[in-house]
Amino acid sequence: MINYKKAKKILIKSKIKIQDEIIKSSKALNRINVSDIYSTVNYPAATNAAFDGFAINSNETNKLNKKNSQNFKILKTISAGDNPIINKIKKNVTVEVMTGALIPRGFDTIIPIEKIIFNRDKKYIQINKKIKKNQHIRFAGSDYKKKDLIIKKGSIIQSAHVLAFKTLGVTKIKVKKKPNILFFSTGNEISNNKKIVNWKVRNSNSHYINSLSKNFMFNFIDGGILRDKDTKLFKKQIEKSIKSKIDIIITSGAVSAGKYDFVPYVVKKLNLSNFFKGVLIRPGKPILFAKLKGFEKAIFGLPGNPISSSACFRFFVYPYLLNILGVKAEKPFKAKLKNDYSKNKEIIRFLKARLTSTKDGKLELEVLKGQESFKIKSFVQSNVWGLFKDGQSKFKKGELIDCFSAIGPNKNFF
């Protein structure tokens, strides 16, 4: 059996090609852009008001004080979207501006409406102190300048990027196509019915992985449930998918040592490269992976226990997807262990854990009770995975542990 490090090395070597496509930037959430994108415009496009108020020329206030005030004539009101051009500006005049309005030439600062003293007929404002230049003004290009980088190639596009794209007039972008994943559940006991007899099990794994595809970067194609005697059907389905647009086949279950665990039996008969079966991890030990020789296709056999399937998706399929889509490998973030923990020294354990923040701003990690790979409740209560490394069996309270986000594996927070 190989260790996780070796398995990851094999996965990195087993890259399959994913094509590019051009899509609307507004539809790009969670997609991966394939080149650096730079702004072709300044933002803000022109200098404008950050506050509702009155624009003046600050020089005209230099000598003003309580005893020496000056009236400024209100010329007009300019709103966001109005043409700001005013011809021939005389001395001691002002324009009323709304937030977002362009500042007409000749004015260089804004007094917020709350601080304005109007004279009785409201045709003038009275100023009785020196007003600083450049107050409450947003300068052209003070956020993005032409040629500023908006997003680096190989980033997972987030809503904030969509905001930037739409602000800067980036309407279309080139992204990686979503890999097509054909997913098979296995087992005579697995059922999609609500009502089941005690010897049946409701299918949850395929729905879990399908739900991940909704906020993530792959298409989920349900291959249905393969029964214990469906070896030939499975082989046929793989052969069919070789000729199709399927990029990755994933099975859940039927991968360990039992009589009906047919996945390795069928897969091993194919023309493979980069094969491994069994990794020194828990949960998920029986995992299988291979590339189909001569084709840009890969196959993962995930163990059937729900938490084994989800851990293997998180720690094998997800890094594999990142790699084939050209995203940099994730780095874990660290948190202090809240409780002592011990495990078998030889294996890595992916543990359902809860991350909290202390009052003094430290991240703490609690290993939850109920780590068995059939237990869903602790998974629901968890908010991160703790990775407890191999080569060590005892982990003491206060030790730093590698954490990986669990919240739909699309968030590279750190």
Ligand SMILES: Nc1nc2c(c(=O)[nH]1)N[C@H]1C(S)=C(S)[C@@H](COP(=O)(O)OP(=O)(O)OC[C@H]3O[C@@H](n4cnc5c(N)ncnc54)[C@H](O)[C@@H]3O)O[C@H]1N2
């Ligand atoms: N003699 C051995 N027995 C087992 C070994 C071993 O090395 N030697 N490994 C154990 C480990 S570790 C795991 S994990 C499981 C994985 O087994 P399989 O991948 O072959 O999975 P199944 O036996 O088909 O199912 C396991 C378990 O999960 C339930 N299941 C399966 N599919 C689904 C689904 N789509 N939705 C919900 N639940 C599912 C299934 O009913 C079983 O209870 O093997 C150990 N045994």
Ligand code: MOO
């Ligand atoms: O290692 Mo299995 O994956 O016990 O659940």
